[in-house]
Amino acid sequence: MPKFDFISEREMRVLLDLDYNELQENIKSQSWKSVHIIAGSIVEAVLIDYLLSTDHVARNSDDPLKYDLGKAITICIDKNAISTRTAELCSVIRSYRNLIHPGRLLRLSESAPSKDSAFIAAAVVNLILDEIATKKGGLLGLTAEQLVSKIERDDKSLTILKHLIREMSSAELERFIIHELPKAYFAINNQDDGSNIFSKKILTRFSKAYRMAIICASEKLKKQAASRFVKILKEEDGEKVVKYFDAFFNAEDLKYIEKDYSEMIKKHLISMISDSLKIPNEVKKLSGLLQYLEKDDVREWLDEYLMVLVRKNIFPPLKNRIVGLVIGEVFNVGDGVQKQTVINRINDWVDYIDVEDDKAALESLIKIKKSIETGLPF
Numbered sequence: 001m002p003k004f005d006f007i008s009e010r011e012m013r014v015l016l017d018l019d020y021n022e023l024q025e026n027i028k029s030q031s032w033k034s035v036h037i038i039a040g041s042i043v044e045a046v047l048i049d050y051l052l053s054t055d056h057v058a059r060n061s062d063d064p065l066k067y068d069l070g071k072a073i074t075i076c077i078d079k080n081a082i083s084t085r086t087a088e089l090c091s092v093i094r095s096y097r098n099l100i101h102p103g104r105l106l107r108l109s110e111s112a113p114s115k116d117s118a119f120i121a122a123a124v125v126n127l128i129l130d131e132i133a134t135k136k137g138g139l140l141g142l143t144a145e146q147l148v149s150k151i152e153r154d155d156k157s158l159t160i161l162k163h164l165i166r167e168m169s170s171a172e173l174e175r176f177i178i179h180e181l182p183k184a185y186f187a188i189n190n191q192d193d194g195s196n197i198f199s200k201k202i203l204t205r206f207s208k209a210y211r212m213a214i215i216c217a218s219e220k221l222k223k224q225a226a227s228r229f230v231k232i233l234k235e236e237d238g239e240k241v242v243k244y245f246d247a248f249f250n251a252e253d254l255k256y257i258e259k260d261y262s263e264m265i266k267k268h269l270i271s272m273i274s275d276s277l278k279i280p281n282e283v284k285k286l287s288g289l290l291q292y293l294e295k296d297d298v299r300e301w302l303d304e305y306l307m308v309l310v311r312k313n314i315f316p317p318l319k320n321r322i323v324g325l326v327i328g329e330v331f332n333v334g335d336g337v338q339k340q341t342v343i344n345r346i347n348d349w350v351d352y353i354d355v356e357d358d359k360a361a362l363e364s365l366i367k368i369k370k371s372i373e374t375g376l377p378f
Contacts, residue, residue, distance in 0.1 A: 002126060005145035006133040007049055008172065013145075016042060023122060032118040039121035040069055040093040043128050047072040050081055050132050054139060070094050081135045086127045092120045141167030144176035148184045151209050152202055161209055165216045177213050177225050181206055185247055207247045219256075226256035233268060245272075246282070251289035266297055273304035277318060283325065290329040290338055298341040302326065306349055310361035323364055327371045343369060 002020065004013045019042050026034040051064040051072065064072070073090050076082045142150065142164055150164070151157045157164075165173060185206045192199040214222060229249045233241055257265050269289055276282035293301055308314070309322045330339050346369045353362050371377060 002129050003145075003149070004129075005149060006136050006143055007046070008053055008143060009049070012045065012049060016045060019045075020125070023125065027118065027122060030115070032113040032115055035118040036093055036113045036121050039118075039125050042125050043090065043093060044069040044072055046128055046132050047076050047081070050136055051075060053136065054079070076132075082128060082131045086124065086131060089120065089124045089127065092117050093124060140169050141172065144168075144172050144180040147172075147176055148180050148206075151205050152184065155201065155205070158205060158208055158212070161212050162216065165213055170218070170221075173213065173217065174221055174224070177210065177217060177221060178228060181210055181213070182228070182244070182248060186243070189243060189247075203247070210248050211250075214253075222253075223256045223258075226253045227258065227261075229253070230257065230261045230265065233265070245285070250285040251287060251292070254289070254292045262292070266292060270297065270300050270304060273301070274308055277305075277308055277322065283321070287325075287329070288332065291333045293338060295337060295341050298338050299345050302342055302345050306346075306365070309364055310349070310353065310358060312358075319364060323368055326368050327377065330372050331375070339372065343372060 004016045004020075007013045007016060019038055023035060023038045023042065026032075026038065047069070048064045048067060051067075067075070069090075073082070073087050073094065077084060077087050137146070147164060147168070151161070168176070185203060188199050188202055188206075192203075214225060217225065226249070229244060232244045236244070251269055254262060254265060254269075266289070269286060272282070273286060276286055290298065290301060305322050305326050309319060326342070330342050333339060346365055350362065350365050350369075353365070
């Protein structure tokens with residue numbers, strides 16, 4: 001069965017899928033008249049969708065939705081959207097509406113549908129679909145569904161993704177970021193128990209593709225995408241929130257969150273710090289959070305790291321990771337309120353710690369403080 005993923009409107013894609021399935025059923029049941037009618041309906045819908053999605057409307061005052069199949073074919077020939085050969089074959093379905101009215105068919109002396117003409121009509125549908133999909137892709141780039149499919153099927157697709165995104169219309173890029181990519185991600189994620197290595201690779205590509213698309217998006221679209229995480233956080237269960245964050249959000253996206261919700265998002269991200277320390281990719285997604293925090297938030301942010309750092313018998317690699325993360329974040333924000341607040345908070349911790357009992361923890365705290373004050377790496 002062909003894909004209608006080059007059709008922009010979801011509702012139209014659904015209807016065309018249903019019509020194509022019905023076309024095949026009518027061929028099996030030898031309902032030749034129905035084959036002609038449905039084939040003509042599909043071709044007409046596809047050609048008019050093409051004209052609506054190109055610059056035809058802007059260049060002409062008439063409405064493609066009012067065209068009959070014959071006029072749609074003629075205009076698409078003029079625009080080189082379909083070949084002359086395919087257009088000639090369309091004669092078998094050009095007057096498909098006449099078949100609905102037997103009296104009109106008799107008046108016009110047209111032949112009744114036959115098995116041979118029905119098979120030609122079905123073949124014309126496939127020819128039209130191939131030619132319009134190719135032409136539309138060349139003019140407008142891929143649709144959101146086509147790009148999702150490309151990423152899913154091609155493990156090297158990310159190497160050319162920026163070029164594919166640049167060729168997309170702004171409407172399709174919005175659909176890709178806001179709807180189609182997250183939908184495809186969760187369709188696979190919800191079916192996978194974690195053991196399928198191919199599913200994991202696809203999900204990883206989806207996440208990377210989302211981030212690359214965000215970079216190419218307008219400021220308005222970036223804000224719209226960030227607001228999706230706000231909606232997920234407010235309305236969905238904890239598992240969905242974690243999965244959505246893992247795939248489609250990081251701390252740097254805070255700059256696109258509306259002020260009314262930024263405090264909520266910051267609190268949520270701070271609460272994730274201690275659990276994320278065991279997972280390098282999670283830690284990376286929280287990078288840059290400090291620059292968006294006010295004084296009280298900075299203290300909470302630092303405490304999440306230090307409560308893990310001062311634990312007895314902490315593994316040295318984890319300890320070094322925490323020290324490096326805190327220092328790196330402070331270096332990134334430069335001099336200012338955040339830096340001084342971190343230093344003051346470390347002093348609070350130093351005063352609190354028992355020198356004899358927590359000597360290793362004290363050394364780590366002093367190392368962080370000295371590095372921040374001097375601007376030198378530990």
